[in-house]
Amino acid sequence: MTERHDRAALLAAAERAKRTAIDWIEQQLEDGRPRDNALKNTWWRVPWALSVAGAGDTAASVLQWAERDALDEDADFVSGPAEFMPGASPVYELSALAIAASRLGRSDLANALLDRCRAFQSQHTGGVYDRRDRADGSETLQDLLKTCQLGIAAVVVGRRDIADPIAAWVRELWAQQPELPNVLYAGRGDDGSLFIPAEDDYLRKFLLRVDFREPLQAYYNPGIAAAFLHGYRALTGSDDRDLARSFLALNAGGTDAQFTDPNSVQICKYAWGVACDVALDPASPLVDDAERMTEWFLDRQNADGSWSPSTFGSTEVPAPVDRLWKTAEHLMELTFLIEALTTADPTTAED
Numbered sequence: 001m002t003e004r005h006d007r008a009a010l011l012a013a014a015e016r017a018k019r020t021a022i023d024w025i026e027q028q029l030e031d032g033r034p035r036d037n038a039l040k041n042t043w044w045r046v047p048w049a050l051s052v053a054g055a056g057d058t059a060a061s062v063l064q065w066a067e068r069d070a071l072d073e074d075a076d077f078v079s080g081p082a083e084f085m086p087g088a089s090p091v092y093e094l095s096a097l098a099i100a101a102s103r104l105g106r107s108d109l110a111n112a113l114l115d116r117c118r119a120f121q122s123q124h125t126g127g128v129y130d131r132r133d134r135a136d137g138s139e140t141l142q143d144l145l146k147t148c149q150l151g152i153a154a155v156v157v158g159r160r161d162i163a164d165p166i167a168a169w170v171r172e173l174w175a176q177q178p179e180l181p182n183v184l185y186a187g188r189g190d191d192g193s194l195f196i197p198a199e200d201d202y203l204r205k206f207l208l209r210v211d212f213r214e215p216l217q218a219y220y221n222p223g224i225a226a227a228f229l230h231g232y233r234a235l236t237g238s239d240d241r242d243l244a245r246s247f248l249a250l251n252a253g254g255t256d257a258q259f260t261d262p263n264s265v266q267i268c269k270y271a272w273g274v275a276c277d278v279a280l281d282p283a284s285p286l287v288d289d290a291e292r293m294t295e296w297f298l299d300r301q302n303a304d305g306s307w308s309p310s311t312f313g314s315t316e317v318p319a320p321v322d323r324l325w326k327t328a329e330h331l332m333e334l335t336f337l338i339e340a341l342t343t344a345d346p347t348t349a350e351d
Contacts, residue, residue, distance in 0.1 A: 007291065007341060014294050014338050020305030021331040022055050028324055032061030036321035037070070041077070041084040044093035047100035049328035053335045060104050066097060067109060075112040089120040089132045091146045095153035102157045110157045117150050118162055124190050125172075126165025140190035143208060144173065144221050148228040155231040167232050167240070170225055174243060181253055184210045186221045212254030216312065219258045219266040222247035226273030230280055241277075245286075248273050252289065259296060264310045265326065268333055271297070275336035283345045290337055290344065297334045 025046060028035055034043035043062065050059035070082040077083045077090055084093045098113035120129045127142030128150050147166055154162035169188070176194040177185060187195035187208040197204040210217045229244035251258060251270045258267040271293035278284045301307055308318050309326040317323075 007344075007346065010291060010294055011338060011341060013298055014334055017298055017301050017305075018053055018331060018334055018338065021301070021307070021327055021334070022050065022053055022058075022305075024305035025050065025324070025327060025331070026055070026058055028320055029058065029062065032058070032063075032065040033069075034062070034065075034324065036324075038081055039321055040081050041070070041093065042321055042325040043328075044084060045096045045325055045328040045332070048096050048103070049332040049335075051100050051103040052332045056104065059100060063097065063100050063104060063106070063109075071097075075109070075116040087132055089129050089146065091117045091120050091128050092149050095150045098153045099156045102153075107157070110153075111159070114150075114153060114157055114159055114162060117153070120146075121150065121162065121165070122190055125188060125192050126167075126169040127188055128166075130187075141195055141204075142169070142188050142190070144170070144186035145207075145224060148224040151228040152224075152231055155228070155235050158235070160236070163232055163235070166228070167236075167238065170229065171240075171243065174246070181250055182211060182213055184212070184221055184250055186210060186218070210250075212250050212258070215255060215257040215261055216264055217258075217266065219251060219254070219264075220269040222250045223267075223269030223271065223273040227269070227276050230273070230276035234280060241280075244273065244277065248277070248286065248289075259292070263312050265300065265307070265330075266310060267296070268330060271333045271337055275333070275340040278340035278344050279336070282343050283347075287341070287344045290341055294334065294337045294341065297330055297337070300330075 034046065037043060047059040047063040047066070050056070050062070070077060072078050076094070083090065094113050094117050098110045098117070101110035101113060121127070122129060122142055125142060128146040129139070130141045130143050130146065131139040133139065147169055151163050151166035154166065172192065173188055185194050185196060185208060189195055195208060197208050199205070207218055210219065210221055225247045226244040229240040232238055233240045248270065251267065274286045274289045274293060277286045278290050302317065306323045306327045307330040308323055
């Protein structure tokens with residue numbers, strides 16, 4: 001069997017996995033309403049994922065429910081379970097809804113959501129604040145994850161007023177790194193300085209200091225940075241391809257535990273960045289990585305079509321409400337891989 005046939009078989013398996021994931025997500029909905037929405041918001045990525053995967057009608061029904069019942073007049077989440085993480089800035093979740101709204105032809109809602117997100121974007125640096133309440137001026141930390149997520153939404157909607165400062169923020173973050181390629185610091189302050197978490201600040205150390213030599217790290221940071229940079233260069237013609245690949249190289253050169261640890265799915269956004277690279281350059285040197293990550297998703301999918309978040313040692317499959325957000329994300333990432341590999345140069349496959 002030739003490598004091209006192997007890729008065809010891989011893509012066929014990926015399409016089946018995509019379909020079962022869509023079916024599983026649709027089982028968690030009732031006329032567009034997520035069944036467990038009264039518990040917490042694990043649905044924010046569902047309209048985006050379904051719109052990417054080709055289930056536009058269902059995506060639209062979830063978005064309509066969210067606009068009616070989960071958003072207030074300022075295009076922010078109503079207080080309570082609709083907030084994914086009370087106290088955190090809502091940009092990560094609202095920007096995902098903005099992407100869905102744009103994809104589904106709701107430019108009015110998309111721009112309203114991005115206008116709300118912009119209230120959490122630093123006017124000094126372009127980064128996205130980590131916390132919602134900054135009244136006393138002490139919580140000005142901006143993180144790579146939220147900043148790039150907003151940047152991706154801004155690219156989709158065509159909002160360069162938001163995307164341009166984010167591109168500058170990401171470039172400056174990279175230029176400030178003191179420990180590459182082993183360690184990536186993923187936060188900055190409002191004065192533009194790199195944020196170095198304290199040794200005893202365990203949560204921020206996990207989120208904002210990634211050691212690619214070590215297991216159980218926040219490996220997702222390079223992938224979302226690359227996804228944004230590739231999207232930004234597609235929109236603007238910028239020369240950020242090498243920087244995007246430099247981010248991805250941190251994962252590629254790190255511990256193999258990123259890919260093999262059954263307790264962690266933190267590497268999933270690497271697939272997103274790789275898929276964006278291959279989509280823009282069908283002869284990309286990352287085609288093999290796209291195939292590897294496709295296999296990774298197939299290996300990690302539960303029998304019912306869902307995917308589980310990182311378990312960090314637990315042997316129990318999480319409840320559906322705790323699988324919904326990760327299933328939506330993996331569905332989206334797998335779809336990006338399918339689209340990229342469908343157009344990839346067949347001669348780039350490894351012999």
